[in-house]
Amino acid sequence: MNLVSVIEDRKSIRGFLDRAVSRETMESILQTARWSPSGANLQPWRVEVVMGATFARLKSRLTELAGAGVPVNPDYRFHPEIWKEPFSGRRRACGFGLLNAMGVGRDDAPGRRQAWLANYAFFDAPAAMMLFMDRDLGKGAWMDMGMFLQSILLTAHAHGLGVCPQAATADYPDVVRELLGVDRQFMLLAGLAIGYPDPNAPANAWRTPRLAVAEFATFHE
Numbered sequence: 458m459n460l461v462s463v464i465e466d467r468k469s470i471r472g473f474l475d476r477a478v479s480r481e482t483m484e485s486i487l488q489t490a491r492w493s494p495s496g497a498n499l500q501p502w503r504v505e506v507v508m509g510a511t512f513a514r515l516k517s518r519l520t521e522l523a524g525a526g527v528p529v530n531p532d533y534r535f536h537p538e539i540w541k542e543p544f545s546g547r548r549r550a551c552g553f554g555l556l557n558a559m560g561v562g563r564d565d566a567p568g569r570r571q572a573w574l575a576n577y578a579f580f581d582a583p584a585a586m587m588l589f590m591d592r593d594l595g596k597g598a599w600m601d602m603g604m605f606l607q608s609i610l611l612t613a614h615a616h617g618l619g620v621c622p623q624a625a626t627a628d629y630p631d632v633v634r635e636l637l638g639v640d641r642q643f644m645l646l647a648g649l650a651i652g653y654p655d656p657n658a659p660a661n662a663w664r665t666p667r668l669a670v671a672e673f674a675t676f677h678e
């Protein structure tokens with residue numbers, strides 16, 4: 458697989474086979490991702506790799522909180538407070554595209570809620586990584602974290618794994634920090650559900666569209 462096809466083929470995976478991911482594989486993903494660039498080589502990433510019994514506890518704790526409607530308390534606001542076009546339209550299309558693939562109708566409120574709650578069980582993935590960053594760093598470090606995240610996604614894909622980056626799993630960061638023994642100094646940016654993709658999972662049949670280059674780039678010649 459060359460790099461271009463890895464980038465173009467990768468997509469978020471939300472349905473996994475009942476097949477464990479080895480510690481060696483998880484470690485080798487990080488061995489590669491650590492070569493991501495970062496401003497002044499700060500390497501702001503801190504990763505908690507979660508599998509086995511600890512992961513089972515994390516899934517059940519987050520599902521319990523979200524299922525009970527406990528208000529979320531993320532370390533940062535992922536989305537804008539006020540939505541505007543074209544972003545609100547893209548967001549709606551993204552949500553409906555996924556629900557449609559899963560056979561959940563727009564008016565099916567309980568179905569939509571179930572689909573959302575599956576986030577907190579990491580879509581039943583066998584493994585996860587939780588991405589943290591020191592909270593005293595500047596905005597540039599967020600770019601570094603984004604690059605690191607993409608490196609994980611691409612490396613995992615090259616290993617035949619599927620990943621879904623999940624801001625939702627950072628909705629209750631205090632609980633995650635407590636369970637994993639992480640200091641409050643580190644903010645939780647997102648979790649990543651990782652496993653072998655289930656080719657028959659309806660959610661995996663869906664592919665998000667992209668803008669054409671001419672819609673987001675201007676060439677000055």
Ligand SMILES: Cc1cc2nc3c(=O)[nH]c(=O)nc-3n(C[C@H](O)[C@H](O)[C@H](O)COP(=O)(O)O)c2cc1C
Pocket residue numbers: 467468469470471551576621622623624625626647664665
């Ligand atoms: C930082 C980040 C956070 C995300 N959080 C979630 C999430 O909480 N739940 C989810 O189902 N997908 C989540 N996604 C996946 C996006 O919906 C997905 O990347 C986007 O629709 C593009 O689709 P693709 O990844 O299949 O190319 C997240 C993606 C990123 C990059």
